[in-house]
Amino acid sequence: MLQRHATYAETFDSFRWAIPERFNIGVACCDRHANGTAKPALIYEDEATGVATLSFDDLKRASNRIANMLRGHGIGAGERVGILLPQRPETAMAHLAAYKLGAIALPLFIQFGPEALEHRLQHSGAAALITDAENLPKIEAIRHALPDLRRIFVVDGAGGTLDLAAEMAKASDDFAAIDTRADDPAVIIYTSGTTGKPKGALHAHRVLLGHLPGVQMPQDFFPQPSDLFWTPADWAWIGGLLDVLLPSLFFGVPVLASRARKFDPEAAFALIARHRVRNAFLPPTALKLMRQVRDPRRFGHGLRSIGSGGETLGADMLDWSRETFGFAVNEFYGQTEANLLVANCESLFPIRPGSMGRAVPGHRVAVISPEGSELPPGETGLIAVARPDPVMMLGYWNDPGATAAKFAGDWLVTGDTGTCDEDGYLWFQGRDDDIISSGSYRIGPGDIEDCIIRHPAVLMVAVVGVPDSIRTEIVKAFVLLKPDAVPNEALAAEIQAFVRDRLAAYQYPRHVEFVTELPMTATGKIRRKDLRDMEAARRRQGQAG
Numbered sequence: 001m002l003q004r005h006a007t008y009a010e011t012f013d014s015f016r017w018a019i020p021e022r023f024n025i026g027v028a029c030c031d032r033h034a035n036g037t038a039k040p041a042l043i044y045e046d047e048a049t050g051v052a053t054l055s056f057d058d059l060k061r062a063s064n065r066i067a068n069m070l071r072g073h074g075i076g077a078g079e080r081v082g083i084l085l086p087q088r089p090e091t092a093m094a095h096l097a098a099y100k101l102g103a104i105a106l107p108l109f110i111q112f113g114p115e116a117l118e119h120r121l122q123h124s125g126a127a128a129l130i131t132d133a134e135n136l137p138k139i140e141a142i143r144h145a146l147p148d149l150r151r152i153f154v155v156d157g158a159g160g161t162l163d164l165a166a167e168m169a170k171a172s173d174d175f176a177a178i179d180t181r182a183d184d185p186a187v188i189i190y191t192s193g194t195t196g197k198p199k200g201a202l203h204a205h206r207v208l209l210g211h212l213p214g215v216q217m218p219q220d221f222f223p224q225p226s227d228l229f230w231t232p233a234d235w236a237w238i239g240g241l242l243d244v245l246l247p248s249l250f251f252g253v254p255v256l257a258s259r260a261r262k263f264d265p266e267a268a269f270a271l272i273a274r275h276r277v278r279n280a281f282l283p284p285t286a287l288k289l290m291r292q293v294r295d296p297r298r299f300g301h302g303l304r305s306i307g308s309g310g311e312t313l314g315a316d317m318l319d320w321s322r323e324t325f326g327f328a329v330n331e332f333y334g335q336t337e338a339n340l341l342v343a344n345c346e347s348l349f350p351i352r353p354g355s356m357g358r359a360v361p362g363h364r365v366a367v368i369s370p371e372g373s374e375l376p377p378g379e380t381g382l383i384a385v386a387r388p389d390p391v392m393m394l395g396y397w398n399d400p401g402a403t404a405a406k407f408a409g410d411w412l413v414t415g416d417t418g419t420c421d422e423d424g425y426l427w428f429q430g431r432d433d434d435i436i437s438s439g440s441y442r443i444g445p446g447d448i449e450d451c452i453i454r455h456p457a458v459l460m461v462a463v464v465g466v467p468d469s470i471r472t473e474i475v476k477a478f479v480l481l482k483p484d485a486v487p488n489e490a491l492a493a494e495i496q497a498f499v500r501d502r503l504a505a506y507q508y509p510r511h512v513e514f515v516t517e518l519p520m521t522a523t524g525k526i527r528r529k530d531l532r533d534m535e536a537a538r539r540r541q542g543q544a545g
Contacts, residue, residue, distance in 0.1 A: 001212070001216070002015060002212070002217060002221065002361060003015070003217040005345070006141065006219050007348075008345075008348050008349040008358060009011060011348060011361055012358075012359070012361045013078075013359035014361075015213065015362050016362075016382065017209075017362055017390060018227050018443040019182050019206050019209055019390050019428075020182060020334075020422065021182060022176065022179055022180065022181055023097075023180065023182035023205045023206060024096075024099055024100060024177050024179070024180045024205055024522070024533050025096075025099040025100075025205050025208050025246060025389045026063065026096040026099035026100035026177055027100065027177045028128060028208065028250055028542075029099075029208070029246050029247065029249040029250045029318050030056055030059045030063060030096045030197060031095060031100075031177065033056035033061050033249075033252045034055075034057045034058075034059070034060035035054040035115055035507065036057060037055075037056075037057075038055040039055055039056050039059055039252065040053050040054070040055055040056075040254040041055055041056045041058070041059050041092075041249060041254055041255070041523070042053055042059070042089055042092060042221070042254065042255055042256075042257055043228070043254055043256045043275060044088060044089050044189045044257045045256070045258045045271070045275070046088075046255070046258075046259070047259075047363060048475065051118070052089075053513045054089055054215070056249075056252070058085035059089075059092065059096060059249075060092060060173075061173040062168065062173075063093045063094075063096035063175075064091045064096040064097070064100070064171075064172070064173045064174060064175035065097075065098060065168040065169075065171040065172070065175075066093055066094055066096075066097035066130075066164075066171070067097040067098075067100050067101045067172050067175045067177075068173075068175050069130060069153070069170070069171040070097065070098075070101055070103065070151075070168045071096075071101060071393065072170075073102070073128070073150070073151045073162075073167075073183075074150065074174070075127050075128045075150075075151065075357060076101070076103070076228070077102030077103060077105065077178055078102065078104065078123060078185070079103050079126075079127040079128070080103065080104045080106045080125075080126040080127060080128075080188065081094070081097075081098045081101075081103045081104070081105055081106060081126065081128045081129070081130065082106040082120075082121055082126040082128065082129040082130070082131075082133075082149075083095060083098075083105060083106065083109055083129075083130050083131075083236070083523045084108040084109060084110060084112075084117070084129060084130070084139070084236075085130065085131060085132055085136050085155065085241075086110050086112065086132075086234065086235075087234065087257040087258060087259045088155075088257060088259060089234055089257065090130070090155050090164065090203055090233050091131075091257075092235075092245060092255075092257075094130045094281075095107075095235075095241070095245075096245075099177075099180075099186055100175060100177035101178060102178035102180055102184070103172050103178075104124075104185050104186060104187060104188055104202075104256075105186065105187045105188075105233065106120065106126055106134060106187070107120075107125050107187070107189060107210055107236040107237075108120060108187050108235055108236055109236040109237065109504065110134075110135055110234070110236070111234075111504045111506060112130060112139045112503070113136075113138065113500070113501055113503050113505050114142045114477040114502060115142075115501045115502040115503055116268075116327070116447070116502070116504055116507075117139065117142060117501045118142040118145050118146070119197050119198065119268070120190050120198070120200070121142075121146050121149060122145060122146055122148075123200060123212070123397070124200055124397060125148040125397070126146070126148060126149055126153070127148055127149065127150050127376075128149070128150065129149060129150065129152045129153070130153045130154075130155075130164060130260045130536050131153075131154055131155070132154060132155040132156065132352050133154055133155070133156050133157070133158045134249065136152075136154055136158055136536075137162065137196075138168075138277055139152060146526055148422060149175075149205070151192070151314060153167060153271065154544070156314055158306075158472060159308070159492055162526075164538070166535070167257070169375040170184075170499045173293050174184070179204055179365055182204060182205050182206040182345060182390075183205075183206060183394075184204060184205055184388075185202050185204055185321070185394060186203060186204055186205040186207065187202075187203050187241075188200040188201065188202050188397050188400075188410070189201050189203065189208070189237075189238050189241075189336050190336075191335070191336035191442070191444075193339065195466070197446070197447060197450070198444060198527040199396040199397070199399055199402055199445055200396060200397030200399075201261070201336045201337050201393040201396060201397075202393055202394045202395055202396065202397045203393050203394065204394055205389040205477075207242065207390065207391055207393075208242065208246050208247065208250060208390065209390050210322065210362075210390030210391030210392070211246075211247055211339060211391055212247055212250070213340075213360050213361050213362050213363075214243075214332060214334065214339065214340020214341065214343060214360045214363075214391070215243060215307075215340065216243075217330075217332075217343045217348070217360050217361070218307035218325075218330035218332045218343040218344060218345060218357075219279050219305040219307055219330070220304060220305040220307065220330070220347055221345075221347075222247075222251070222279055223248075223251045223252075223253045223254075224278075224304070226278060227248075227278045227279055227304075227517045228243050228253065228254055228255075228256060228275065228277050228278045228279065228280075229248040229254070229255050229272070229277070229278070229279045229280070229281075230244075230255070230256035230258070230272070230275070230280050231243070231244045231254070231280060231281040231282070231516055232260065232282070232283070232286055233267065233281060233283060233440055234261050235463050237338055237440070238248065238336050239252045239281060239283070239309065239440060240281075242339060243281050243307070243309075243339070243340065244281050246440075248279075248353035255420075255513045256271075256275050256277060258271060263285075263286055263288040265286070265290040265292065265293050265379070266293055266299045268286065268290060269290065269293060269296055270299055271297040272297045272299070272301050272302075272303060273300045273301050273302075276302040277301070277302065277303060278302055278304050278305070278306065278381055278400075279303070279305045279306075279307075280303060280305075280306045280307070281307050281309075282306055282307075282308050282329070283307075283308060283309070283440030284308055284309075284310050284311045284312055284313065284317075284440070284461055284471070284472065285310075285439035285440060285470060285471055286440070287313075287317060287321070287329065288302075288317075288470050289470070291317070291324075292334045292527075293312050296324050297324065300317070301325065303325050304327070305327070306321065306325065306327075306329045307329070307330050307343070308329050308330070308331055308332070308444075308514075309331060309332045309333055309334065310437060310439075310440050310472070312331070312354055312355075312356060312471045313329060313331050313353075313430055313438060313542045314356075315352060315353035316440070317329065318353055320353060321433065322477075324455070325463075327331045327490075328344075328346045329348065329349075329352075330343060330344040330345055330346060330356065330357070331344050331356050331357060332344070332356070333344070333356040333357065333426070333428070334391075335415075335416075336390070336391065336442075337406065337412065338385050338389065338412050338414070338416075338466075339392050340360060340373050341359065341363045341365050341385050341391070342357045342359055342360060342363075342393065342426050343357045343358070343359060343360050344356070344357035344358075345354075349391055352425050352524045354427065355425040355426060355427050356426055356427070356428055357425065357426065358362055358423075358424045358425055358426065359424065361472070362389075362390075363383065363385055363389060363391070364385065364386040364389075364405075364461075364480055365384070365385050365421065365426065366383075366384055366411070367379065367382065367383060367384075367418055367419060367426070368381050368382050368407065368411055369380040369381055369382070369406065370382065370410035371408065372384075372408035372410075372411050374447065375420075377420055377421050378419055378421065378422075379418050379419065380413075380417055380418070380429055381417065382408075382413050382414070382416070382417060383410070383413075383414045383416045383417065383418045383420075383426065383428075384408065384411035384412060384413045385412050385414070385467045386412075387409055387410050387411075387412060389412075392412055406473075415435065416428060417429040417431075433463070434464065434465075434528045434529075435471050436463075436465030436473050436475055437465065437473050438465065438468070438471045438472060438473050438474055438475060438506065439470075439471045439472070439506065441507075443465065443475060443506070443507055444464070445462070445463035445528065446473075446478070447503060447507070448475065448499060448503065448507055448508075448509065449461050449462065449463050450500065451475075451498065451499050451502050452477055452495060452499060455495055456495075457481055457482055457485035457491060457494075457499050458479055458480070458482065458485075458495070459478050459480045459481055459482045460475070460479075460480040460526075461475070461477055461478065461480065462478045462518050462520055462526045462528055462531055463475060463477050463478075463509065463528075464476055464478070464531045465532070466511065466527050466532075466535045467536075467539060473509075474510045474511065475507065475508065475509045475510055476509055476510070476511040476512075476513065476535070477495065477509035477511070477513070477529055478513050478515050478518060479495065479512055479513070479514050479515065480514075480515055480516070480517065480518055488533075489518070491514075492512035492514070495509070495512055496508050496509060496510075496512060503526055518531075519531065
């Protein structure tokens with residue numbers, strides 16, 4: 001637990017990690033709260049069935065059944081269990097079951113297309129998958145490419161599949177959780193890369209404990225009495241899973257689950273008011289859309305804290321949040337490999353607009369040179385975190401080379417550049433690589449380029465992020481066509497659909513520009529930076545005009 005002291009310095013200096021040798025996320029987030037009192041754990045609002053409340057007792061029984069079900073089908077400790085579900089109770093149950101079984105959870109985003117799913121399931125060697133009837137066709141289309149996938153369990157199972165509820169009903173609700181070490185692997189979350197396919201960040205059970213100070217600080221020393229947590233972020237992402245769902249359950253605080261097909265800012269205000277949500281993680285794009293709502297105070301709310309991450313919030317957004325909610329949104333910073341490293345907490349120290357905050361207690365964060373030396377205040381360098389650190393990944397799944405390249409000595413290098421001022425406030429400058437920050441997503445261009453290049457009309461392609469007022473950046477593809485292909489709007493739309501259908505809707509290029517050449521290095525690599533610089537020059541010219 002992070003304890004509040006009079007100053008940030010005292011709060012930071014007094015904090016000490018207390019990581020036990022043995023720790024299991026499933027037990028810590030469920031079983032220890034399941035004491036027969038029907039303490040609420042999940043509040044689920046569904047358009048079709050209304051509102052249901054599940055207790056920790058309910059979650060324990062259900063997750064025990066799933067753990068026994070998996071074991072009964074030959075799935076054991078260390079094997080990967082894919083979870084392709086939206087925000088719904090079965091998602092939480094499946095995660096808890098995997099952890100208690102000693103298996104490795106593999107969260108999968110429901111917007112992923114077949115190719116994105118194929119890579120993650122194939123690369124991880126997933127042995128089992130829990131999904132629903134809506135997402136099953138995508139799996140059936142790639143089933144032949146997944147030799148390790150032995151069992152598929154389907155919520156409201158379709159004919160010829162293993163129905164999750166029916167299989168759970170056959171299993172006992174009594175299960176003795178595996179006595180895992182804190183350093184045993186628990187979850188793989190795939191992160192975007194600048195070249196090639198996404199990499200799987202493998203985290204240990206201790207990653208949950210590592211997240212706790214970074215949840216508590218921007219959520220104004222969460223938990224407090226009557227707290228209730230909600231996020232529109234999907235639980236397949238580290239922001240939804242480890243910034244909201246699991247930390248909240250760990251503290252015995254209920255989580256609101258509500259599946260929305262598309263983020264609706266007015267519906268978000270109404271949901272917050274209807275359920276008296278007290279704590280929220282709202283990505284910057286969600287906040288920008290909510291800012292456009294007329295007279296948002298008409299909804300009323302019971303919020304006491306909002307955290308946001310993914311881009312810098314300026315003074316205007318902070319002023320709007322104070323006017324709308326009565327307090328400032330606290331920005332935080334991290335990445336899939338090491339999350340929630342830096343945060344603001346207005347009740348503990350003043351927010352400096354444009355700064356992403358100060359190091360969260362327990363983490364040694366610095367701005368370093370490429371060689372790994374700490375730089376003096378005000379000097380631009382690489383934002384990095386020192387190991388050992390419980391929030392840090394064990395490594396990339398089956399990729400020791402990429403794991404080693406992520407470090408400069410004992411510093412895990414985030415890939416972001418920035419500065420640190422005399423008072424320890426960190427200031428984001430930009431990416432040191434080609435990752436695109438779009439909405440709440442960090443998108444690697446390599447996966448998109450690999451997809452587009454397979455289109456029969458495409459000879460070469462480069463993908464970059466270009467500025468956007470709502471999403472921060474949007475994906476743009478510069479496409480060099482084969483000699484017999486004719487550039488036109490119809491072909492651009494066809495290329496966009498080609499990506500959207502195979503990868504995910506958030507990854508498709510919202511702009512496609514046909515070019516006659518691409519900037520290349522002497523060794524034949526595409527210079528994406530030149531394309532970004534060209535777009536920036538166009539933007540300046542347009543503003544000047």
